[in-house]
Amino acid sequence: METLVIALGGNALLQRGAVLSAENQYQSIALIADVIGKLAKKYRIAIVHGNGPQVGLLALQNLAYRDVPPYPLDILVAESQGMIGYMLAQQLGAFHPAQPVSTLLTRVLVDSQDPAFQQPSKFIGPVYQPQQQRELEQQYGWSMKLDGKYLRRVVPSPEPKKIIDIAAIKLLLAQNHIVVCSGGGGIPMVEAEHGLSGSEAVIDKDLASALLAEELAADHLLILTDADAVYRHWGSPQQQAIRSATIQELAPLAVADGAMGPKIMAVSRFVQRSGKVAHIGALKDIESVLIGTAGTSITP
Numbered sequence: 001m002e003t004l005v006i007a008l009g010g011n012a013l014l015q016r017g018a019v020l021s022a023e024n025q026y027q028s029i030a031l032i033a034d035v036i037g038k039l040a041k042k043y044r045i046a047i048v049h050g051n052g053p054q055v056g057l058l059a060l061q062n063l064a065y066r067d068v069p070p071y072p073l074d075i076l077v078a079e080s081q082g083m084i085g086y087m088l089a090q091q092l093g094a095f096h097p098a099q100p101v102s103t104l105l106t107r108v109l110v111d112s113q114d115p116a117f118q119q120p121s122k123f124i125g126p127v128y129q130p131q132q133q134r135e136l137e138q139q140y141g142w143s144m145k146l147d148g149k150y151l152r153r154v155v156p157s158p159e160p161k162k163i164i165d166i167a168a169i170k171l172l173l174a175q176n177h178i179v180v181c182s183g184g185g186g187i188p189m190v191e192a193e194h195g196l197s198g199s200e201a202v203i204d205k206d207l208a209s210a211l212l213a214e215e216l217a218a219d220h221l222l223i224l225t226d227a228d229a230v231y232r233h234w235g236s237p238q239q240q241a242i243r244s245a246t247i248q249e250l251a252p253l254a255v256a257d258g259a260m261g262p263k264i265m266a267v268s269r270f271v272q273r274s275g276k277v278a279h280i281g282a283l284k285d286i287e288s289v290l291i292g293t294a295g296t297s298i299t300p
Contacts, residue, residue: 001042001043001044001176002042002043002044002219002220003043003044003045003046003173003216003217003218003219003220004039004043004044004045004046004218004219004220004222004290005045005046005047005048005209005212005213005216005218005220005221005222006036006045006046006048006222006224006286007047007048007049007050007205007206007209007221007222007223007224007266008032008047008048008049008050008224008283009050009205009223009224009225009226009283013025013028013029013049013050013084013283014028014054020053020054020057020126022087025054025084025087026087026090026091029087029088029091030091030094030095031283031284032224032283032284032286033088033091033092033094033095033096034095034096035286035287036092036178036286037092037095037096037099037178038096039286039287039290040096040099040178043219043220044173044174044176045178045179046169046173046178046179046180046181046182046212046218047088047178047179047180047181048180048181048182048183048185048205048208048209048212049084049085049088049180049183049184049205050184050185050205051077051080051081051084051124051183051184051185051202051205052122052123052124052125052184052202053124053125053126054080054083054084054184055073055076055077055079055080055124055125055184055202056124056125056126056152056153057125057126058076058079058080059073059076059124059153060125060126062076063140072198072200073155073188073199073200073202074187074188074189074198074199074201075198077183077184077185077186077187077188077202078105078187080183080184081103081105081106081183081184081187082103082105084180084183084184085103085104085180085183086103088101088103088180089101089102089103089180099178100175100176100177100178101177101178101179101180102172102177102178102179102180103179103180103181103183104165104168104169104172104180104181105165105187106163106164106165106169106181106182106183106186106187107164107165107186107187107196108160108161108163108164108182108185108186108187108188108189108203108208109160109161109162109164109189109190109191109196110158110159110160110161110188110189110190110201110203111158111159111161111190112190112191112199114156114158114159116156116157116158116159116201117156117158117199117201118156119156120143120154120155120156120157121145121154121156121157122154122155122156122157122201122202122204123145123152123153123154124152124153124154124202125152125153126152127147127150127151127152128144128150128151128152129150129151130146130149130150130151132151133151136151136153142154143155155200155201155202156200156201156202157185157201157202157203157204158188158199158201158203159203159204159207160185160186160203160204160207160208160211161211162211162215163182163186163208163212163215164189164196165181166212166215166216169181169212169216170216173216181212182205182208182209182212183205184202184203184205185202185203185204185205185207185208186203186208188201188202188203204262204266206223206262206263206265206266206267207262207265207266207269209221209223209266210266210267210269210270213274214269214273214274217274218274219276220276220277220278220279220290221270221271221276221278221279222278222279222281222286222289222290223263223266223267223278223279223280223281224280224281224282224283224286224289225260225263225280225281225282225283226282226283227260227280227282228241228281228282228285228294228295229241229242229243229280229281229282229294229295229296230242230245230250230253230260230263230264230280230296231260234260241296242296243292243295243296243297244292244297244298244299245296245297245299246298246299246300247271247272247298247299247300250264250268250298251268254268260280263280264280267279267280267298268298271298271299271300272300275300276300277297277299278297278298279292279295279296279297279298280295280296281294281295281296282294282295
């Protein structure tokens with residue numbers, strides 16, 4: 001049986017601009033739970049979910065109660081893994097009760113000297129109006145950047161180096177569990193004097209998905225988002241969906257733009273190192289994206 005790694009964007013699980021509610025997330029997950037359960041009859045499946053909106057919400061809730069010091073981001077990432085993983089397991093179980101599903105808190109090693117710690121770039125949390133920037137930065141000490149026409153908080157996003165809990169993931173996949181793992185890119189860990197220590201960061205889930213697929217020797221990597229494909233000339237009258245392309249053809253689009261660029265970078269890395277095909281597409285088109293009739297297929 002082949003192995004499939006599915007990366008679900010945090011914004012795909014919670015549509016941009018929607019209320020950050022449990023009900024809205026359950027509704028989004030329900031749209032794909034049946035399909036993923038059916039795919040599990042053909043593939044061993046590992047699911048990596050994003051957590052940008054969710055971990056940002058946890059951080060806001062964390063700040064609201066002032067009698068306790070705020071929890072650091074690594075703990076909030078762990079909380080988001082449990083929360084979203086639970087919701088995925090619930091919906092998958094509702095559609096396919098006989099299919100075992102396990103959610104695994106997953107630690108991922110990063111380099112404490114990664115330049116990303118000095119250059120926050122990862123968007124988390126809800127969107128704000130641009131005119132609120134000074135107020136939010138003064139009130140919370142956040143770094144803020146524009147995400148499209150809206151303002152969002154940004155945090156460090158170091159590159160993932162190793163999936164620390166890979167052995168447990170492999171054991172569960174071997175027992176035909178759908179494994180929800182490396183959520184939010186994984187809990188960021190750095191090597192410290194007395195072992196591993198959590199770090200104040202949120203890892204890019206697409207890069208973590210590519211690393212997971214590589215370490216699992218997966219046959220397929222499928223990145224699902226709220227866009228239906230990679231486009232040439234995006235946002236212009238000449239925009240055109242790219243159905244299939246090589247790593248070299250997509251290289252000009254593989255930039256750290258906070259949007260589609262990191263996804264292209266991630267799948268290109270997997271394709272280059274594995275020699276296998278990867279896919280980017282919309283959550284609702286998951287089956288069609290996997291067979292190449294929707295979304296974008298990336299080849300060596």
